[in-house]
Amino acid sequence: MLESKDLRKVGLKVTLPRMKILEILESRSEEHLSAEDVYRGLMDSGEDIGLATVYRVLTQFEAAGIVARHNFEGNQAVFELNHGTHHDHMVCVECGGIVEFVDEVIEERQVRVAGEHDFELTDHSLILYGRCSNCRKR
Amino acid sequence: MLESKDLRKVGLKVTLPRMKILEILESRSEEHLSAEDVYRGLMDSGEDIGLATVYRVLTQFEAAGIVARHNFEGNQAVFELNHGTHHDHMVCVECGGIVEFVDEVIEERQVRVAGEHDFELTDHSLILYGRCSNCRKR
C-alpha cells in the first residue's frame, strides 16, 4: 500500500489530488484505468479534481516509476500501479478484458535479441490480442 | 512490387491516390511512415491528395492486409508495407531508429501462453525500447 512517504521518496509534494489518485489506482488495482476512468472515479468520490491534473499526476507517477502506462489498441492510454513484478498483457479484442502474464523464456529471449543488435534495452511492450475464453464460448 | 491487380484483388478500386500512396510506401519500404509522412511525400511529388484521404486509404490497406499499423510510443501511428514475413520491432529511444527482428522462440512461446489461457490469438505486438549501437557510442 503506497502512502505519503512514497511520494516524498520520489520527490513529489504530498498533495490531496495526488493522494486521491493513488487511492483510486489502489482500490482498482486489478483494472487498467484510462485518465478518464480515474477522473470519473474521483468525481464519484465527490472529489473536485480537474482532468488536466489527472493527466499531469499520472505522467509524473509514470516518470517516478510508480505507475505504468500502456498504449493498447484504441485511442486512449491506460495506467496501472507498478506492483513490483513486471508482466505483459493479453487483450481480448471482443470484450476488452485483460489478462496479465509473465513468460521467463520470452523475457530472456528479448535480452538476447537486444544484445545481438548491440541495443541497450530500457523497456519493452508485449501485447497479445485475441478472443478470451469467455468470448469464445458464445 | 504491388500493383493495380493487388488492389482489385482486395476489392478496392484502382484510383490515383491509392496508387500514389502505394508508391510512396514502396519507395520507402525500409522506413516506418506516419500518415503525415506519407502526406508530405505526396506533396513533395507534386500530388494533390488530401490528408483525410491518406488516412482513409491507409486504414483500408490495413483492413486489406496490405499494410501494418504500429503504435509505437508517442502519439502517431506508423505504417509499413506487409512484405509477407512477420517481424517485431526494436525502437531506439534516442534517435528513433528502428530495427526489425524475428525470434522463433518468442513466437512459439506467445502461442503457448495464449493457449494456456484459452485465448484465440489474432495478433500481437512486441516492441523493445532502448539505445541503439550508434547512440551508445556517443
Added chain:
DNA sequence: ATGTATGCAAAACATTTGCACCTGG
C-alpha cells in the same frame, strides 16, 4: 514566504466524418 500544484479554459494534435463534387469501371 516561495516555489510548486491545481483548476479552468483554451490550445494542440492525431484522426475521423459530413457533404458536394469527381472518377473509375
Added chain:
DNA sequence: CCAGGTGCAAATGTTTTGCATACAT
C-alpha cells in the same frame, strides 16, 4: 451511368499548456 472515392472543412477525442490562484513545506 452510378456506386464508390476524394477534397475540404469542420467535428471529435485525447492529451497538453498558459495563467491566475491556492497550497505544502
